[in-house]
Amino acid sequence: MNYISTRGAGIGERHTFSDILLGGLAKDGGLYLPNEYPKVSADELARWRTLPYADLAFEILRKFSDDIPDEDLRELTRRTYTAQVYCNVRDEENAAQITPLKTLGVEGGAPLSLLELSNGPTLAFKDMAMQLLGNLFEYTLAKHGQTLNILGATSGDTGSAAEYAMRGKKGIRVFMLSPHKKMSAFQTAQMYSLQDPNIFNIAIEGVFDDCQDIVKAVSNDHAFKAQQKIGTVNSINWARVVAQVVYYFKGYFAATKSNDERVSFTVPSGNFGNVCAGHIARMMGLPVEKLVVATNENDVLDEFFRTGIYRVRKSSETYHTSSPSMDISKASNFERFVFDLLGRDPARVLQLFRDVEEKGGFDLQASGDFARVQEFGFVSGRSSHDDRVDTIRDVFEQYDTMIDTHTADGVKVAREHLQAGIPMIVLETAQPIKFGETIREALEREPERPAAFSGIEDLPQRFVVLANDAERVKAFVAERTR
Numbered sequence: 353m354n355y356i357s358t359r360g361a362g363i364g365e366r367h368t369f370s371d372i373l374l375g376g377l378a379k380d381g382g383l384y385l386p387n388e389y390p391k392v393s394a395d396e397l398a399r400w401r402t403l404p405y406a407d408l409a410f411e412i413l414r415k416f417s418d419d420i421p422d423e424d425l426r427e428l429t430r431r432t433y434t435a436q437v438y439c440n441v442r443d444e445e446n447a448a449q450i451t452p453l454k455t456l457g458v459e460g461g462a463p464l465s466l467l468e469l470s471n472g473p474t475l476a477f478k479d480m481a482m483q484l485l486g487n488l489f490e491y492t493l494a495k496h497g498q499t500l501n502i503l504g505a506t507s508g509d510t511g512s513a514a515e516y517a518m519r520g521k522k523g524i525r526v527f528m529l530s531p532h533k534k535m536s537a538f539q540t541a542q543m544y545s546l547q548d549p550n551i552f553n554i555a556i557e558g559v560f561d562d563c564q565d566i567v568k569a570v571s572n573d574h575a576f577k578a579q580q581k582i583g584t585v586n587s588i589n590w591a592r593v594v595a596q597v598v599y600y601f602k603g604y605f606a607a608t609k610s611n612d613e614r615v616s617f618t619v620p621s622g623n624f625g626n627v628c629a630g631h632i633a634r635m636m637g638l639p640v641e642k643l644v645v646a647t648n649e650n651d652v653l654d655e656f657f658r659t660g661i662y663r664v665r666k667s668s669e670t671y672h673t674s675s676p677s678m679d680i681s682k683a684s685n686f687e688r689f690v691f692d693l694l695g696r697d698p699a700r701v702l703q704l705f706r707d708v709e710e711k712g713g714f715d716l717q718a719s720g721d722f723a724r725v726q727e728f729g730f731v732s733g734r735s736s737h738d739d740r741v742d743t744i745r746d747v748f749e750q751y752d753t754m755i756d757t758h759t760a761d762g763v764k765v766a767r768e769h770l771q772a773g774i775p776m777i778v779l780e781t782a783q784p785i786k787f788g789e790t791i792r793e794a795l796e797r798e799p800e801r802p803a804a805f806s807g808i809e810d811l812p813q814r815f816v817v818l819a820n821d822a823e824r825v826k827a828f829v830a831e832r833t834r
């Protein structure tokens with residue numbers, strides 16, 4: 353398998369899975385994709401139906417990573433997808449499934465269910481891919497005798513998923529910036545209670561945007577970046593996207609009895625990483641009817657799928673909502689889908705994303721390309737804070753199931769796209785305990801807390817406080833990588 357950039361660089365060159373694993377953007381600013389999607393045969397689909405999660409992951413990943421020997425990949429997936437790692441399940445009996453399907457009921461003739469993706473160590477779906485990434489990074493770095501220093505900024509979810517994936521990994525250090533005293537007590541405890549010597553929590557005297565600006569400033573110092581072997585683990589990382597393809601297959605098998613059936617998925621979306629994996633599963637031949645993109649008030653993606661207009665927002669137009677992991681101004685993985693939508697024409701993708709930089713967006717309505725969105729199964733909807741509160745309450749009353757705010761955005765929008773006879777699977781992207789405030793508002797009770805998390809706020813915390821100053825952060829990193 354060869355990887356190419358959505359903007360054309362590397363066509364005719366050889367880029368393997370391992371080549372692009374540790375990198376970010378392609379050198380022309382595009383995103384990496386395989387030169388063609390591997391197809392799944394009817395025989396394979398039949399054989400995969402009964403596989404345990406780790407072995408299903410192996411079968412799917414090996415189609416994208418032919419430069420990793422099978423025995424190594426099998427070992428990596430078996431070490432990653434265990435009931436011990438994904439132990440925070442609602443129902444003990446389901447732990448071995450890694451991503452259990454929770455049936456809610458039948459609405460409008462459609463079976464409605466939740467695919468539980470947030471049973472990992474940080475209680476959000478990002479663990480599904482990040483845990484694999486930790487093991488893949490360690491494996492690849494050891495093979496080449498290299499080390500990596502991951503620098504990131506977080507307001508919660510991504511940072512903690514990265515830390516829990518990289519803790520104790522050989523050859524890797526994590527420097528994670530977070531805004532001092534701006535995260536919830538639970539999120540702060542989750543990150544700062546890690547005592548591993550390769551994890552550095554840096555509380556910046558500022559807000560999240562300041563943390564992000566520091567990461568940008570450090571990354572723009574190319575000499576420092578090269579010398580200190582600085583890398584990132586953001587959502588455009590290809591391995592993260594492809595690891596997420598696995599649970600679409602798993603969810604399909606759980607919701608159907610035979611491979612003649614079709615299902616739809618609703619995906620609470622921000623950077624388009626999660627639903628991009630659903631698109632790839634569908635391109636591989638998984639019988640998916642609809643891919644429903646659910647957004648919150650930050651509706652860049654909903655606007656596109658309704659109108660064909662992609663219009664990125666300024667930070668002043670980006671709302672802070674009660675489903676904060678979907679508060680985005682532009683969707684960093686969206687370019688991967690646009691590449692496919694335009695029949696894989698890199699020159700046009702380059703032009704469109706130049707328009708994004710220069711004019712703030714583009715319009716595909718007039719060109720006729722937008723009509724093809726339907727062929728790819730995409731539809732969308734948006735949700736508001738009131739919708740979340742209503743949906744959390746309603747799902748709790750009707751189905752005795754507590755859902756988080758992001759999943760609530762998903763259920764709200766899923767209900768607008770039900771088709772009789774076609775199972776609708778909503779991806780559950782986080783557990784309610786992470787967003788307790790809205791749970792209390794909706795249900796007037798405390799969110800459920802998985803046993804492993806009782807009293808984590810009282811554990812000793814390990815972090816440093818630094819001034820909002822990129823030079824200070826650079827000095828801190830340099831001292832620790834000597």
Ligand SMILES: *Cc1c(COP(=O)(O)O)cnc(C)c1O
Binds near residue numbers: 510620621624625
């Ligand atoms: C990251 C995240 C999302 C958005 O996922 P994308 O891949 O960015 O679309 C949704 N819900 C939760 C809880 C998340 O952490």
